[in-house]
Amino acid sequence: MKQRVSALLREKFNCDVILEKPKDRSFGHFATPIAFSLAKELRKSPMAIAEEIAASFNEHEMFGAVESVKGYINFRLSESFLDEYASWALSHGEQFGSSDKKGSILLEFVSANPTGPLHIGHARGAVYGDTMLRLGRHLGYDITAEYYVNDAGNQIDLLGVSLQLEGRSSLLGESVEWPEKYYRGEYLSDLAKEVVELFGAEALRDESRQKELALWAKDKILALIVDDLKAINIEFDTFVSEASLYDEWDRVMAKMGEGVYVNEGKTFIRSSELGDDHDRVVVREDGRPTYLAGDIIYHNQKFERGFEDYINIWGADHHGYIARVKAAITYLGYDASKLEVLLSQMVSLLKDGEPFKMSKRAGTVILMSDVVEEIGSDALRFMFASKKCDTALEFDIEELKRQDSSNPIYYIQYAHARIQTLIAKSEKRMDEIMAAHLHGLSSDADGLLFEALLLPEIIDDAFESRQAQKLPDYLKVLAGRLHKFYYDTRIIGSEDEAALLKLLLVVALSIKTGLSLLGIQAKDRM
């Protein structure tokens, strides 16, 4: 819709014209302050210029009115245009707002270590990533959702030891020393029980079996993570195992050429020449690779697979890591600017004002699955999707358990359900409704229709600007307008019943489509 108007103006002025939606809808649907910027070069007052421009549009069929006010030019779309557009939207169903953008994108997110269940911080990145995935796909991009599994290195060794310690302490009743950084948590004692059943109790004491147990456990834990994600409607296309990549090591090192060097028995990457603070070790003196090494081969593999763009969603605590990975990509001979790293900031959780602490090692973590159990997947997803991801976030569980207008997800669902009830109650047949024409709309009805038809622009904007929260914000506003309209306007039995229902169908369509892009299913009844 906006694109159509925008294109028209571009043609007329031969340049891109800023088009905005006036806060006060009595000004029209769109407005532009272009007269202000033209004032200087034309040596005329903005008002005079606006007058002239407005007059030149007066006969255009797309507009019902074009007026100039205090230098702004306000456009009001014609009813026939809106009606036509509404019919077009309804005929497209949930494809409304889709597009035919081209491009393949590899989207990597979550990638939590398979050493414990997901906690609430992971959930934020997961929801954000999945929302971007759904938005991007709706727009036509070919996106692969990938989970990188850190199943090599230290944390796997730690997992094996932790598992044995946990088993010996909780099952065999031994008193054991818990070193600070080892993993703790309920999931470990469950796993230890399984170990005893499958391998016998002696497996918990045999140090030589630590590795074997660790590898067994990480598969179990990964399966747990996958289940957790499924519970909030997130599924990945591919999982890439870090351990499986190391066969490529020599080839990748050779590929980096001068980008790496050996000093005092250690292998370094020359990342300081590409914006990093200093060069980083990739292979230790004893030959064990560092964490960075895994990421280097992984990103090499990503680029060899030949996507057009790459998006990584990382926790904010990894931001210092971006420079070195980009340096590696450059040394591997690829364009590092194709990798876009989006950071999701920390989450803290409140309950009655009391802050919860999150520490993976301490065993007092807030598990995502616990929160989902409390408030449900929909509320969790809506919550995280509504906040832009570069602000540290605090939220209170209790607020999200409410089932009234203070909880936006209920507010929106209720709007959708109200429409479905009206459709069911009406005697009008669907074909009558679809054939109805929208004309003589009140300003409330017009505002509601216009809002509902904005969905495509919102989707595009939310994805391209990587600001997922624009969609939830939009849905809140749309639902609010619907509720008000419902309150003010009698629909069943009115003269315009069919037309009004058509209008409401468009609203329902936008809500349903919008929610599905948030991984939430619209409800017909509540």
Place this chain on the structure above:
RNA sequence: GCGUCCGUAGCUCAGCUGGAUAGAGCACCGGUUUGCGGUACCGGCGGUCAGGGAUUCGAAUUCCUUCGGGCGCACCA
């Protein structure tokens, strides 16, 4: 100290590429249809957009700076 993100109403947060009177929800106070689900709607209270400077017709938005907070600054992942 360096890097990075942030600072908007008492609280949790929006505010699009600079534009018309800075917005929601919560909390608090008050109100609502002889009607389709009151799980709704309306009104009131509440702001030096952290402070200062710059850019310009115009800044919450861009730039610089000070202050305050989160995160990171490993041969840990």
